Amino acid sequence: MNKFSWYEAKSVEDAVSNVTATASDILGKAPKESSVIFKAGGIDLLELMKEGLVNPTTIIGIKNIPGLNKISYDDKAGLKIGANVTLAELENHELIKEKFYALHLAVAHAGTPQIRNTATLGGNLAQRTRCWYFRSIEHQCYRKGSGTCYAQEGENEFHAIMKNNSCASVHSSSVSTALMAFNAKVQITSSNGKAKEIGMEEFFVHPEVNSKNESVLGSKDLITGIVIPPAKPGTKSYYIKQGARESHDWAIADVAVVTEMSGGKCKNVEIVLGAAAPVPMKAAEAAKMLLGKSIDEAIAKSAGEASMKGATPLAGNAYKVPIFKTIVRRAILKTI
């Protein structure tokens, strides 16, 4: 790991006025070029630095910025979560468990208890893919700006099965799967001091839009928190993650379902798939099948089938298709 200097940010303004790059901006660059990047929990950054993929000259510690570690809820503004809230704090929050159960489940299945004690919400959103070609300093892959996705013809059992023809990596944030299902917005402050809110679907971008980062985060952007609209009556949610292991693993497939029922019929529903495409995606067709209907085993099954419409699995990951169909069905049935 290269040597770097450390700067402890005192405020959001302090942080954004001193930062010069995202970790993604400096990926693969030698430590000679001056670069100042953020570190929150450091879970992902440490891995990137150990592999030599990221060599910052200065790291700005943002974990102690005041005001970014709060969780609040009211019936009008909804749920606000500061970017520095740890996954453990989210996991143990009673209101989240009660009103946003899928988020609770997603967080509780991320990493390990030790990782959740350190990892932050903001860092979780900004982390990079665990695609093993991306993580290898020896493979100059599509996600690092070359035209080659090694996974297409290579080892791709954990890779994308949808929208995967340019880059088949999948984003690693399973928390995002749940956040997108709740239509969360990401709050971002830039160096010009302007704060903005971006929906999860706009926050994540497909590799063909930006091959070098999964999100819209610019060089001087800082995630300050997320906002989830208030929970509507009759809403239930569920989340299922299937990893190679039950403990401490990335999703092979994960799904979040948020269903609003009224008079026995489905009034609103969101179904989000993680680890299916390079970034989390809504399974709109599957959701449409449920709207206005009462939900039973048969319709949930059809929605599961529909969620995989257009899947283009690679040589080693066709098995993900039946897994998705299954967990989509099971998650839907858990929300009624």
Next chain:
Amino acid sequence: MDTKKIKLPFGIPGHNLGEIEREVPVTEPPAWPINEKLKHVGKPIKRYDAMAKVTGQAKFTADVQLPGMLYAKIFRSNTPNAKITSLSTTRAESLPGVYAVQVMKSDDNEFPDVKYVGQPLVGVAASSLDIAEEAIKLIDVEYKYSAFVIDVEEAQKPEAPIVHTVKIKAQTDGGDVGVTHDGSQTKGNIVGPSTGSFLGGPRGNLEAGFKEADVILEQVYRTQVHTHVPLETHGVVVDWKPGNMTVYASTQNTASVRDEMAEYFGISKSEVRVISEYTGGGFGAKHSAGVFGPMAAKLSKMTGKPVWLMLDRKEEHIAEGNRPSSIHYLKIGAKKNGTLTAIQQRSHGTAGVALGAGVGHLAQVIYECPNFATEQYDVYTHAGPGAAWRAPGNVQGAYGVEQAIDELAEKLGIDPLSYRDKIDKSEIRKIERQKGAEMFGWSRRKTPGSTAGPIKKGLGMAQSTWPKFVTLDSSAEVRLLQGGGVEIRSSVQDIGTGTKTILGQVVAEELGIPVEDVTVLIGDTYFPRGPGSGGSVVTGSITPPARNAAYKVKLELLEQVARKLKSTAANLVMEDGKIYDKADATKTISFKDALKDMRTSEITATASRSDDYGGFQQEWGLAYGDLGSVQFAEVTVDTETGFVKVDKIVAAHSCGRPINIAQVKNQINGGVIQGMSYALYEYRVMDKATGFMMNANVDQYKMPYSMEIPEIESIVIEDYGGRSSTDAYGIGEPANIASAVAIANAVYNAIGVRIYEIPMTPDKILKALKKI
């Protein structure tokens, strides 16, 4: 040699326990009774180093810090098949903080040909690990690249790139140890066949055997490459001062590392001292000094400073050994009544650039069958070298054989457990089957695939054998110190299995003192040579000399005490911290006072492992008897997602006289978990286009964590054979052999479809169920 006759316990308590008379050297101690009549031996004595380990006081090799110590890092190839056209270390050498650079070259000063990604090329020693890591990035190398082959099936094709153009030496610890080929029968990348195994070769006539058969089963089984992930990676700290090289090593064999270093550098063995106070695990790949050992030594010699060279996790995965893969063909014939008539085995496996992919032992010995033949081939690929891995060859072999027997039983319409009763002549496994089946509830087993609904339960079992290997070249010294102090010393190392504790127990038992009063000093080649921790030989090899040495010092002490008590040594008893005359209890002295009154400041005795009692001339490659095991597995299979979860394992084992029942059970737990991991999770992912291992870490190389661990219950059966003064044997390898295939059989019972390849990941399950 003068001999005497002694009667030893023989058989299995509660089953057929009796006595056997053996003629043994007069120097041997009297026979111990069975464990229930002993004070310390057989009991769940707490580990000697438990506190030191859990409090972080235990110093492993990586923790060694010496004054002026340098840190070394190895520069490795990043291409799988190439010739080095130029290599410059100029920039690395000029980096401030770099003390020495050592380029690997052959005897005729040539760069080695690169044969796999991760091959060591240059060592750099610097004042910090950061600088050493920085320095290796400044090494400039140019290659002439060649085509390479990673896939074991591609490598067998005539047009495949050739890995070795010259013969290479077989690694003796590489695979199915025993009768192996020497690399001379090589065709392309295919080497072999090896037609034998640990215990002899082919027998009978296959053709005739198959003619007699009413049922013939033919199947191919596949197992993956499994890399070593001990908690502590390979590594050394070498401090080479003139006339004395001290090597702190994370090793399974201090003595062989000493011998290797002495031989490599052409120096006397007494100039090399190897120390391993604690070794953080080893599963077969840590017997050798490797490349890193001599590399660190050279760097130490060049700089006159101690050099720390521990490998990182990536290096451990790619270059420090793995369990070779296998593509394992079996053909088994049986008569209608189940009698086996012929077993034919053919296997191809890759140990990368090394040899050792045999799988033959288990098929050859576990069941009685008059006609047997095997052909085992190694296939070279451009990948990191294989190494021994907990029951080399047997785990792969069992995966095939024990599924085949299961399948055969079904074809014959016999319950798989009963079928083994019929064809297995092992007495110990018969009892293990009975006791295991009872504890496990084998009678709950239903027709394959018969659970209603998509989540299916299954029960399976499998069994294994492992020879009672012993290393006769095993010695220990016991010392009594005047005024207080009992020590045992040997170079044998404790790699986490609990060797320190069992040595303490054995000495304490012999001297009739508390276990904690025995100081155990091991893992140092300045002490008498102990065995390597491989082949499950440690307990069987080192506890008899430990006891015999304790017996010798006891006799000497009793002689001295006898004079004082006006008794005779023969009349004195040493137990419960006292020495007393068995005819006159008033003649007594405490053990502590006896030590105070010693004539000399020390009484010491060294003993070596005797031949086994009963005339068994044991040595590596020759072992009589059977460390049988039977394991039962209960699994849940989600047939919609393809995921398998192991719910429960019951493991029934024997290891002669168990010395520490808690540690034996620990070893069984470890073996079962490793076997489960092999069955379901771990596999090396090689990118065929670039030759890199893609999951060389502990994130994407999947090993089980807490949530994956099943309930494990073990049954340890005391099995007395009257073979040595302790009659004890190891358990490390037996514990690992049957687990994976017991799970495979349980998966079959759950879903009604057989999976012929491990790891049984969801893609394989879903394919077998025709869901993809």
